[in-house]
Amino acid sequence: MPSHNYTDQPNETGAQAKRKVWHWHPELPITNAKIFVWPPRPLTIFKILASYWLRLTGRVVILLTAILSWIYFQPLLATAVNFEVEWVAHIYLRNLGLFVFFATALHLYFYTYKAQGMELRYDGREMARDSDVFTFRNQLFDNVFWSIASGVTIWTIFEVFFMWGYANEMIPSVNLADNPVWFVAIFILIPLWYSFYFYWIHRAEHWPPFYKKVHALHHRNVNVGPWSGLSMHPIEHILYLASPAIHLVIPSHPLHVIFHLQFTTLIAVFTHAGYDRLLIKDKSIIDLGYFFHQLHHRYFYCNYGTDEMPWDKWFGSFHDGTPEATKHQMQQEMRRKKRAQGSNKAA
Ligand SMILES: [Zn+2]
Ligand SMILES: [Zn+2]
Numbered sequence: 389m390p391s392h393n394y395t396d397q398p399n400e401t402g403a404q405a406k407r408k409v410w411h412w413h414p415e416l417p418i419t420n421a422k423i424f425v426w427p428p429r430p431l432t433i434f435k436i437l438a439s440y441w442l443r444l445t446g447r448v449v450i451l452l453t454a455i456l457s458w459i460y461f462q463p464l465l466a467t468a469v470n471f472e473v474e475w476v477a478h479i480y481l482r483n484l485g486l487f488v489f490f491a492t493a494l495h496l497y498f499y500t501y502k503a504q505g506m507e508l509r510y511d512g513r514e515m516a517r518d519s520d521v522f523t524f525r526n527q528l529f530d531n532v533f534w535s536i537a538s539g540v541t542i543w544t545i546f547e548v549f550f551m552w553g554y555a556n557e558m559i560p561s562v563n564l565a566d567n568p569v570w571f572v573a574i575f576i577l578i579p580l581w582y583s584f585y586f587y588w589i590h591r592a593e594h595w596p597p598f599y600k601k602v603h604a605l606h607h608r609n610v611n612v613g614p615w616s617g618l619s620m621h622p623i624e625h626i627l628y629l630a631s632p633a634i635h636l637v638i639p640s641h642p643l644h645v646i647f648h649l650q651f652t653t654l655i656a657v658f659t660h661a662g663y664d665r666l667l668i669k670d671k672s673i674i675d676l677g678y679f680f681h682q683l684h685h686r687y688f689y690c691n692y693g694t695d696e697m698p699w700d701k702w703f704g705s706f707h708d709g710t711p712e713a714t715k716h717q718m719q720q721e722m723r724r725k726k727r728a729q730g731s732n733k734a735a
Contacts, residue, residue, distance in 0.1 A: 409686075409714075411512035414664060414679050417708030424698045437576065444674050446658040447579055447651065453486060454647035465642060468555035471548070479551070480544040486650070487540050487618070491657045494614035494676070495528070498663055508664040510682050511611040521608050531615035534605065539618040542625040543653055546632065550645045553636075560639035574644050578651060580696060585631045587693030587700070593624060594692065609660075612685055617656030628652065683707045690717055 423436050440447060461482045463475035497503045499515065506512065515527045522530035553559040564571045593603035602621040609616040620628060632648040659678035666673045684691040690707035693699045700706035704720075707713045 416710050420701050458643045465555050468551040491614045513611045531619040535618040538622040554642045562639045583694045583696040590692045612660040614657045614661050617660035
């Protein structure tokens, strides 16, 4: 496995150069939004979609958990006509179990038992303990608390309202038998919609007053772990987990909503794992961490979206991971601060 050494600044030498920004990182520069090339290249698009769906990836695992949830661990839709404790608790406990299972399994593997050592780990630092920044002064406890107390609760509330809406035929729906092509296409389109939705919501969350009160909670985590992904302020959870609201207007099936909600929650566990891939006996099992977003946690004013859509590129906030991009971003940031100071003085 290549282990790259590179530093904050281009052309650094000597002792400065020894300070590594990353313990490990993928080959740089990272690329952005390969599907959106002009003119469209159908073969390229097919290859990219195949790389998402025709091998073991986070979204394939989540599709399987959604299907298993729907078949074995979902109260019958007929019972959801009225709000009752039993079926609501059923959904809550299943969501809690799913989330705790994936986040704990990855945390134990990487951080407690260190089963992969430092191989493919982006940030070499340990999770923070005894730090004022975190609730309970501990990064892990902070992340567990916000993920469960707020994240799983709001996820469940949204899912419960959807199931109640489907049971009462208040939401437009489709089923597999009547429209199999559309039924399958929705699963492929959900991550693309999420990419679009997430960019704009996340961009808005970096508006300074909102950032300070809400989004800063997620950004307590500069070095991230599996439990950091869904560690957010309740207001951010409400916004972030509203991505599936699209199904209120696009005819879908309850399974699409279950997948969409599990995608928003569980993909965050995988992408914040802090390790690029999970290895077992040096064999790559599944891609996990997401260097594109890891850069966002390190440098804040870049990579607001995902690399499936080119919003960051179009709006000039794409960071490709290179020291040159870091330098460029710092210069832009200084200009932005100077402008803000100038307008404060003028006011
Ligand atoms: Zn952010
Ligand atoms: Zn994050």
